[in-house]
Amino acid sequence: MASDANQARALSFDAVAAQYAAARPGYPSALFDVVEELAGRALAGADVLDCGAGTGIATRALWERGARVIALEPGAGMAAQLRRAEPEVPLVRGEGNRLPFAPDSFDVITYAQAWHWTDPARSVPEALRVLRPHGALALWRNHADVRIDWVAAEEDRLAPFIHSRPVNAPEVFAPFPVQVTTREIAWSRRITVEERIRNLGTLSHFVVMPPAERDGLLDLNRTALERLFPDGELDEPYRCVLTVVRPTGIQA
Template sequence: MEEPLLLSSSFGTAAAAYAEHRPDYARAAVRWALDPAPGLRVLDLGAGTGKLTAALVALGADVVAVEPDPAMLAELRRALPAVRALPGSAEEIPLPDASVDAVLAGNALHWFDMAVAGPEIARVLAPGGILAGLWNVMDNRVDWVAGLERVGGSAAIGPRDTLSNWRAATDDLHLPGAGQPARFGSPEQAEFPHGQRRTADSLVATLATRAGMLVMPAADREATLGRIRALLGDTPETADGEFTLPMLTGVLRTRRL
């Protein structure tokens, strides 16, 4: 667990950049994630700077946000002062039993230790409640996005960051560890078209907030970002001015048993 813990704890060092550059979530994806929930009491778990929290508020949900990193939590509270935002983690959720109808995690479920987090999430969920993970993934069916994936490498474009691999990388994240009882039903996955207006500079800044990039040695990080800048500068779709980064929001949804 040492490497995942190091990666997951890296975001606080770039909380303001994360808030500025990371995309929001397709509204249709958030609605689909919530659709079978018995009510609108929603926990945004591993809420970061509040990207998903804001979408949930806009849909009328009664949201509580839980985030372990103090810098990320401070950014969330600054951006969404009306939202109840608490320090805590998926492995130790500061909420009573059966107190929410849905637990959503935006680009966070893969960081959870489900051997511990699974029972905690089941504890705070009402009967029949929903657990859903959401990920913004780049559409690497587009040629220049596939090129970006090649030159950026796994640090900039991780195993859950593109359409071609996010399903396989996430479909078993809700499963219990060996010897543990099943707490959630069979998962469903769906993708929803999305996009983000970017320039070459802002896309480079976005990729610089990836966990793998944040923990790289400075020289390696600059070399990787340099290759990305060169590709974007040589690609007609991205060389001049603004463009739309083609994306999808992928959702893994399951129900508490």
């Protein structure tokens, strides 16, 4: 990881692994269509490494697309949750700055909600080392869609207490011999207000808060959402930002 503090923050999810698995959103099927388009190959039959696999949310989707996927996860609690949920998927303990694999091992490497926990000066060379010559590195992350009024209001309400993580910025790849393509997929899921609160409670800045402070903030947000959505349900909107990185000379 980029630093000891960053590593500790990344591993904080171990404490909420079951809640993470139950509350976090997945990804739209359109995302994987675009991954295949930009990678220049189908996921079915591909050797895929899912880095920072967490509880296996993306791992499961890749497996269902027919990929021969290996999950890589540093956290003991998250790995245990993944093993219970997806016992058929090979699981390796490790992280993206030091990939425990031989060169030319994978057709595709993925990072779902996980790239920002790495140090690109180390994780990019490692990905290029273990990718096959025509391989692709695919990074994606769900972002709350602040174009929606209630989401923007929630962001304003919680912003003083949230340390935002960087996006998958294309400029971090500038020093490397790669081409970078970025796409955005808008999507949403129908959930309850309580499910929204449980989802927020798995974000790292809430996980590491003192419990009384965390519970107070989430209760405040729950009350605001209950006023807006008296029937107790809402559409939770996302912008899923995808970045696909390929060695120079490989055309998307």
